[in-house]
Each structure stands twice: as C-alpha cells, then as structure tokens.
Amino acid sequence: MKNFIDNLAVNALCSMTERRSVRAFLPQPVTPQTLHELLALARFAPSGANLQPGSFVQVQGEVRESLSHALVQAWTNGQAEAEDYDYFPKPMPMTLRRRQVAAAQALYGALGVARDDRAGRDAQFERNFRFFDAPVALVVTLEHGFGSGGYMDLGMTLYGLMLAAQAKGLATCAIGAMASYPSLIRQHLGLDEGSVIVCGMALGYADLDAPVNQTRTERSSLDTYFKVVG
Numbered sequence: 001m002k003n004f005i006d007n008l009a010v011n012a013l014c015s016m017t018e019r020r021s022v023r024a025f026l027p028q029p030v031t032p033q034t035l036h037e038l039l040a041l042a043r044f045a046p047s048g049a050n051l052q053p054g055s056f057v058q059v060q061g062e063v064r065e066s067l068s069h070a071l072v073q074a075w076t077n078g079q080a081e082a083e084d085y086d087y088f089p090k091p092m093p094m095t096l097r098r099r100q101v102a103a104a105q106a107l108y109g110a111l112g113v114a115r116d117d118r119a120g121r122d123a124q125f126e127r128n129f130r131f132f133d134a135p136v137a138l139v140v141t142l143e144h145g146f147g148s149g150g151y152m153d154l155g156m157t158l159y160g161l162m163l164a165a166q167a168k169g170l171a172t173c174a175i176g177a178m179a180s181y182p183s184l185i186r187q188h189l190g191l192d193e194g195s196v197i198v199c200g201m202a203l204g205y206a207d208l209d210a211p212v213n214q215t216r217t218e219r220s221s222l223d224t225y226f227k228v229v230g
C-alpha cells in the first residue's frame with residue numbers, strides 16, 4: 001500500500017514537472033469517455049465556498065469550422081472587440097515584460113521564426129484560433145459577475161485539467177488569445193451575455209516531433225517570488 005501511494009505521489013509530481021504547453025497534436029482522437037474523465041478529475045479543484053465556477057464547451061464539427069474561420073477573419077482584418085476581462089497589467093512592468101519576451105523567444109526560437117519575420121509569427125498566432133488543430137477544442141467560460149476570486153478558482157480547475165491530461169498521456173494548451181473575441185465566440189456557440197469567455201483550450205495527444213513542441217520555458221528563481229518576514 002505504501003509503495004502504491006508513493007508511486008501515486010511520484011506520478012503527480014512528474015505531471016507537474018513534465019507538463020508543458022503543446023501546440024501540435026497527433027490526429028489520434030480522444031474518446032468522449034477520456035475527456036469526461038479528465039473534466040471530472042479537474043472538478044476536484046477547490047473553490048471558495050465550493051462554488052465550482054466555470055464551464056467547458058466542447059466545440060466540434062461545423063460550429064468549430066465556422067468559429068475558427070470567423071476568428072481568423074476578425075484577427076486578420078484587425079477587428080477589435082471589448083474583452084470580457086483584463087488579463088495583463090497595463091502598463092506591463094519591466095520584470096514581467098522580460099518574461100513575456102522570453103516566452104515568445106522560446107516559442108519562435110523552437111519554430112526557427114526570426115524576430116523580424118512578421119509573416120512567420122502571424123502564421124503561428126493564427127493557429128491559436130484553430131485550437132492548434134487539436135482533436136478536442138474547448139471554450140472555457142465563467143458565470144457573469146464573478147470577481148477575481150472566480151478566476152482564481154477556475155484557474156485551479158484549468159490546471160487540474162492540464163495535470164490530469166498529462167498524467168493520462170495527453171497534452172493541453174490554454175488559449176488566452178480567444179478572449180480577444182468574446183462576442184464573436186458567444187454568437188457562434190449560442191451563449192448569452194451571462195457567459196464570460198475566459199480562454200480556449202486545446203487537448204489531445206502531443207506530436208512530440210513537431211518543432212513547436214520543442215518550446216521550453218523557464219521559471220524565475222525562488223527569491224523573486226518568496227520571502228520570509230519576521
């Protein structure tokens with residue numbers, strides 16, 4: 001029994017250290033049963049007063065096609081929409097900006113896309129709106145009216161989903177880019193204003209050979225986010 005529990009703990013830790021955002025997938029489908037199991041595991045996440053905020057909408061078939069088409073069109077045409085919520089600090093402090101640039105360099109470096117290659121960068125960015133061609137495309141929503149706490153709770157569920165997927169041999173990428181077009185997404189999914197569009201999520205089996213999946217990001221050192229007082 002102790003060995004079993006130790007193995008479980010090792011597996012959980014491996015999921016945390018091995019998980020990374022995956023942006024190219026094998027065509028291998030994900031069964032509804034597997035997806036339902038991952039979602040159920042993710043819902044074990046804690047939440048304030050156990051409100052369990054947030055929902056997942058799986059988008060498939062013609063709706064997915066037309067949604068992706070409309071998102072790409074809107075983005076290509078430089079169409080701007082009011083977002084449902086703010087994500088990044090404005091202005092972005094220099095320490096955070098450096099991390100953002102490093103993440104972009106890791107991504108475009110893995111793809112061999114140079115800093116001044118606008119077309120190369122755009123081609124990759126457009127793939128956000130196609131859910132990176134993952135077999136499973138999810139739109140993540142939050143009930144209207146939640147403050148920051150609701151986003152915090154939903155974030156735990158999202159990470160739970162990522163770790164559950166990783167533990168079961170699948171991979172994910174959250175797609176914040178989707179939050180740029182909340183009205184368009186609501187319109188295509190038949191949602192009303194009560195659903196805040198938080199992000200998209202691509203899920204499936206990783207194409208481990210794809211250059212984009214060689215992207216490696218780093219984390220800042222302990223002293224940048226931890227201190228002892230008293």
Ligand SMILES: Cc1cc2nc3c(=O)[nH]c(=O)nc-3n(C[C@H](O)[C@H](O)[C@H](O)COP(=O)(O)O)c2cc1C
Pocket residue numbers: 019020021022023103128173174175176177178199215217
């Ligand atoms: C809420 C959220 C939104 C994200 N949005 C995008 C996105 O729109 N496009 C993208 O390529 N990656 C996106 N990412 C992935 C991040 O870039 C990635 O998590 C970060 O660079 C750290 O890398 P890692 O996930 O491989 O550890 C998002 C991640 C999170 C958590």
